[in-house]
Amino acid sequence: MFHYIIKRLLYSILILWGVVSLVFFLFTVLPGDPARMMLGQRADEKSIEVIRKDLGLDKSISMQYIKYLNDLSPVSVHVTNDPSDYFFIDSIRYSTYLKIVNISDKRILVFKRPYLRRSYQSKKNVSAIISETLPNTFILALVSIVFATILGLSLGILAAIKKDKLIDRVLIFLSATGMSVPSFFAAIIIGWLFAFVLGDFTGLNLTGNLYEIDDFGEGRYLELKNLILPAFTLGIRPLAIVTQLTRNSMLEVLSQDYIRTAKAKGLSFSRIIFKHALQNSLNPVITAVSGWFASLMAGVVFVEYIFGWKGLGYVIVDALNKYDMPVVLGCILTISLIFIVVNILVDIIYTLLDPRVRLT
């Protein structure tokens, strides 16, 4: 188990490196110039040159790549004596760092927090942008997945118990519908219906964030009701899938010999369902739920746009439109990290649910 986690973490460094490299080189082949994006179409060549030099865009691509990795890595090499050097250690960037060793009289090895650089556009630190938006995305994803899991499990169990009865048929129909409705379409319909048509009745806003600034521009306050519509919209598909998976896997487990044994022991029906069948049928459900959770964390652009929710997806699309490479790279790294962590957690959950699962 311990070996396994160490191994997975080592692999994940490789994965992150692969992701950074891929996105970095994709950016270099994109047509367009970030410097021109920043200054506008009518900017003069000279100021563009200055900006390009400032961003390091005048260096060769391989140089830029190595520099980015150097900034990103917690252990990095820097030059101390020449401020004009591309690798000069900039104490403004790294608010804190720890010198490990002097490599030569002008180079040092440094231990620091990974530096994600600053946005080309807003000049804000990318890590600050991410830590502002990530909680929004996290809460939205968490609420919708918890809603989908709890309701989906209950409906799936219900459908399995009432197999081939009317309620089972209705649930199968509804989940098939839920699976096939595109989220942007569902978002528009739900937003229009509950916030616009029934807005007075439900009291929900069409757009809004987790924290709202009050009308006088003073103080942020938590507005949980803004979460309801986007979370519900996002939960529809996972809900449909969890319902289907729970139903099918419950039906398979219920036909197993050990369920017959449980009945032969004289146990009550509910005990058989919840103590004997459920735990055995959770594996496919967990696989699906974790996958969905991770992809919801990656941001759900349409839904965020429609409900005006400032999440990670929103930020990425915005940054892509503006060639804001540091923001895009930073966000994608964060998302990859989330996927990796979720996958490791899920593997651990498998071992807790089923003693036969061994992690090697």
Place this chain on the structure above:
Amino acid sequence: MNETTIIEVKELSISFPNGEEENHVLKNISFSISKGKCTGILGESGSGKTMTALAIMNLLPPGANITSGEILFYPSGKEALDLLRTSYRSLMPIRGNRISIIFQEPMSSLNPVHSCGRQVDEILCRHLSISSKKAKKRTLDLFREVHLQDPERTYSSYPYQLSGGQQQRVMIAMAVACKPDLLIADEPTTALDVTVQKNIISLLNDLRAKYHISLLFISHDIGVLNEVADDIIVMYQGEIVETGPISRVLTSPEHLYTKGLSACRPGLSTRLYRLPSVSGFSSITHSEINQKAVPENSCKSDQTRKQRHIAIYSAEPLLRVRDLKVDFPVSRNFFGKVVKQFTAVNNISFDLFRGETLGVVGESGCGKTTLGRSILNLIESSQGTIEYNGKQISSTGKKMWNELRKKIQIIFQDPYSSLNPRLTVGKTILEPMRVHGILSTEKERKSRMIELLNKVNLDPLYANRFPHELSGGQRQRISIARAIALEPEFIICDEAVSSLDVSIQAQVLNLLNDLKEDFGLTYIFISHDLAVVKYMSDRIMVMKDGALVEIGESDKIYQSPSDEYTKKLIESIPGS
């Protein structure tokens, strides 16, 4: 009803809808189980014996249609109860408490994600309303009572961590936990090794005497029933064909089916030329059995057998295995290096002579299957040499093996999973011929395929059918046809008849012997069934924990085994 009956089954009929038709699995059966006695039900697969057991528990699979009859349960000092017409809620205090059941497959009958102790605790808490602390104490007592070593450890173990025998002991502990009036044992030892089977049977006998439990013991093996049952019910195709005290049924069976059933088993004392087979019990009607007499048999004389052996063993060996060792990795360290390994086959050396049948026996996990597969290079061996016809084959390349595959074939245990479900019978047999370029045209191959089907007693019309449309015995015959299609010299039969009913088993064994004579084949016959191995083999090799215990002429080994382990194995054969 009198005081001595505990269960009375009256005119019970059960059917399953099968398309338009109804499949009648039980046809108007009536019998009763006496208090304190052991009633045995004998029958082959599909005879309805398990259905009867499940009907008593009211645990029939969904879709079962009870067309008539009732099952009356007479609890001591209470009103009789029709178990078929009792609600789930009212059955709860009876199931597991007054009537309990043990199933055939202990592995799949225990919940894989709950610890064994917890599963026994559960039944105690449910019926005796005791605290979980007391339940644990009682469970540990029960584990001791069913002779589970180290009850504390078993308590916290999960089913997959135990052996089949231990799992079945846990099931038994669970079944007797509430001292039931009736215990149903549905083939409780079929999935277990002979030595384990013997122990489980004596355990059931002890518990029955101790707690005055009535026992309903279901088995396909008349030898097993002989060791437990007082009375016996013989079932055939959903009907009861004979009932009576076991001693009477064994010595003078009235019904011809019962006669045939006991004759089909190869005996330990005599060796018949051909096993009597009431050909295809499943395909003929009830009345036909009555007409078909079990054929008169002549025994193979020791004299001819000896002469044949002299001829066989004077030649050069066909296969020479030296110091063969097969290891499987158990755990690996951080860098993927194997740190612990399990030795499935440990330094085995033997010779196999052309024309002989070498039986390999041993309990499950002794490495006999691994041995067979490593000879075929289906599993890589870690050490040792194998010579075939004087040529080294253990470390040769792929090209040479392509040639060798034609000469060495294997028949697997499970005819259900070893045939590709998407290939028709004909294509299954044609495929290896095509691969190895046997016969030049497709037309010739097809006629050869039909010849082969005839050879294994299958209608050539089956060529267009898919494996799932056929019965187990028919499928095993397809596996045999596929193996002999390449005209091999040497076939490994890996538990080839273990999953078949006795009557069908007899037919397949006869077929294997016929083919051996026709084609001059050499067999390695792997089986856990000692009676079958003795019948088939010239020499026998006994294996234990991957090592060779002894090897020798089969009659000699049975009459005077030199090793303690072999002795124990032979003594465990039921009915011996």
